Amino acid sequence: MASSEVGNRIRRFRFEHGEMTQAALAEAVSVTRQTIIALEAGKYVPSLTLAFRIARAFDANVEEVFFPANEQRD
Amino acid sequence: MGRHQRHAWFKLSVVAAAVIAALSLSLIGGLRVGAAGFAVMGLLGLAPLFYRRRGQAAVMIDERDRLIQARASLTGFRIFWIVWVLSSVGLWAALRSREVVPVEVLPLTVLAGWALFTVIEASLTLVGYGRPE
Numbered sequence: 001m002a003s004s005e006v007g008n009r010i011r012r013f014r015f016e017h018g019e020m021t022q023a024a025l026a027e028a029v030s031v032t033r034q035t036i037i038a039l040e041a042g043k044y045v046p047s048l049t050l051a052f053r054i055a056r057a058f059d060a061n062v063e064e065v066f067f068p069a070n071e072q073r074d
Numbered sequence: 075m076g077r078h079q080r081h082a083w084f085k086l087s088v089v090a091a092a093v094i095a096a097l098s099l100s101l102i103g104g105l106r107v108g109a110a111g112f113a114v115m116g117l118l119g120l121a122p123l124f125y126r127r128r129g130q131a132a133v134m135i136d137e138r139d140r141l142i143q144a145r146a147s148l149t150g151f152r153i154f155w156i157v158w159v160l161s162s163v164g165l166w167a168a169l170r171s172r173e174v175v176p177v178e179v180l181p182l183t184v185l186a187g188w189a190l191f192t193v194i195e196a197s198l199t200l201v202g203y204g205r206p207e
Contacts, residue, residue, distance in 0.1 A: 031136040034076045034203075044138055 006045045007069045010036070013058040029053040078139055079203050081124040085196040088117045089189045096185075105178035112185040118192070142202035150195035158187050 014020040022040075026033045029050060038044035039054075046054065046066075055062045075083075092114035100108025125134055135143075162183070165175065 026133065030133055032076070032133050032139065035136050035138045038138060047137055050137060 005069050006066055007042065008039060008066045010054065010065060011040045013060065013065060017058055025054070025057060028057045076203065077124050078135075078143070079200060081121060082196040082199040084120075084124065085118060085192050088115055089192050089196075091117075092189060105176060105182060109178065109182050109185060112182075112189065115185070115189065115192070142199060146195045146198035146202060149198055150191045153194050154187055154191040157190060158183070 010025070014022070014025055022036045023033050026036045030053070031050065035044065039046060051062050051066055055065045058065060092112050094111075095114050096108045096111030099111045127134065169175070
């Protein structure tokens with residue numbers, strides 16, 4: 001899936017959760033910090049498993065964190 | 075720069091050194107001696123040094139790393155295969171029974187093929203980390 005097809009609000013959720021660092025989020029979802037950077041930059045689309053882990057780290061639903069890029073909401 | 079990118083740059087450097095060594099030795103002592111230059115590629119065995127666990131770093135390789143590595147390796151093998159088959163069959167088609175290929179060329183095809191695969195894989199790894207997927 002091309003990176004332009006899926007957007008995310010990971011950065012916003014990080015700041016809303018006690019200004020969580022990229023490293024802290026990476027450790028929480030068992031990926032490297034470079035992957036979190038790539039996710040926030042829209043350069044990588046996560047697997048479904050990783051998407052669920054990220055959403056769970058923010059106590060949110062997957063749809064709240066990720067969305068189709070052609071439905072940019074904010 | 076991540077450890078995988080550093081490893082890719084290291085692989086490119088090793089192959090460059092091996093090719094330079096092989097060409098230099100070939101000029102001195104012919105193909106048989108030149109093949110010894112590819113022994114430099116033994117340095118690729120130092121790969122584990124790039125993946126030493128530092129402190130409390132929990133994740134060494136994740137799904138994105140595996141995806142990039144898989145794509146790079148697969149594409150590298152595809153290109154190596156096409157080049158190797160075309161060069162082998164092309165050489166045969168061009169020379170037929172008119173010429174004889176020196177036996178020293180045989181191990182060089184394997185070594186050069188390994189170098190080609192490594193260059194393609196490392197290059198695609200660097201491209202993979204540098205562009206959207």
